[in-house]
Amino acid sequence: GENVEQHPSTLSVQEGDSAVIKCTYSDSASNYFPWYKQELGKGPQLIIDIRSNVGEKKDQRIAVTLNKTAKHFSLHITETQPEDSAVYFCAANLYNFNKFYFGSGTKLNVKP
Amino acid sequence: IAGITQAPTSQILAAGRRMTLRCTQDMRHNAMYWYRQDLGLGLRLIHYSNTAGTTGKGEVPDGYSVSRANTDDFPLTLASAVPSQTSVYFCASSDSTVNNEQFFGPGTRLTVL
Numbered sequence: 093g094e095n096v097e098q099h100p101s102t103l104s105v106q107e108g109d110s111a112v113i114k115c116t117y118s119d120s121a122s123n124y125f126p127w128y129k130q131e132l133g134k135g136p137q138l139i140i141d142i143r144s145n146v147g148e149k150k151d152q153r154i155a156v157t158l159n160k161t162a163k164h165f166s167l168h169i170t171e172t173q174p175e176d177s178a179v180y181f182c183a184a185n186l187y188n189f190n191k192f193y194f195g196s197g198t199k200l201n202v203k204p
Numbered sequence: 205i206a207g208i209t210q211a212p213t214s215q216i217l218a219a220g221r222r223m224t225l226r227c228t229q230d231m232r233h234n235a236m237y238w239y240r241q242d243l244g245l246g247l248r249l250i251h252y253s254n255t256a257g258t259t260g261k262g263e264v265p266d267g268y269s270v271s272r273a274n275t276d277d278f279p280l281t282l283a284s285a286v287p288s289q290t291s292v293y294f295c296a297s298s299d300s301t302v303n304n305e306q307f308f309g310p311g312t313r314l315t316v317l
Contacts, residue, residue: 098246124304135294135311
């Protein structure tokens with residue numbers, strides 16, 4: 093089955109700085125890669141996703157990049173704000189097959 | 205109901221007892237999922253359902269069962285709870301015919317003593 097590894101497990105940045113979280117996956121057939129934000133006491137919420145037919149996707153301060161050859165994808169948050177503090181999860185999925193494999197999570201702390 | 209709901213919010217259970225976690229969605233999504241979340245391990249898929257009447261096993265199905273009698277409900281049952289099933293359980297749903305974006309419920313915190 094698929095194996096998703098996520099780094100770092102914790103990340104502390106100063107407000108206004110950028111944050112980068114990286115994930116690798118093992119199954120080259122995976123073609124859908126969502127990122128989720130989980131706030132304390134809540135369920136994960138999708139913040140951005142990318143499919144294997146593109147290499148980069150942006151949504152305001154958030155971007156995701158995908159390198160299919162190396163089998164890794166990354167989340168980039170620019171101009172971080174205290175409200176970005178949360179746990180972030182990456183996941184990999186073979187589209188139309190309903191099994192999602194999640195990374196172990198990154199706890200992001202944005203210091204004001 | 206708006207989105208996906210779970211009940212109960214939290215539960216303390218004696219080992220050996222039977223427990224059903226409830227999950228209901230009103231988005232008419234075809235696919236539904238149950239995950240458990242443990243510290244340092246992310247979310248692991250327990251069972252899933254592609255459509256009403258069908259279910260499948262995920263990464264960690266042992267000790268759990270599910271049913272999908274209709275589109276909206278996807279209960280998870282622990283027939284005889286054990287302490288290793290102490291976890292936070294999340295239900296999710298998606299429309300896999302469109303874009304497969306998963307929507308998660310608020311979670312159930314289960315403690316088995």
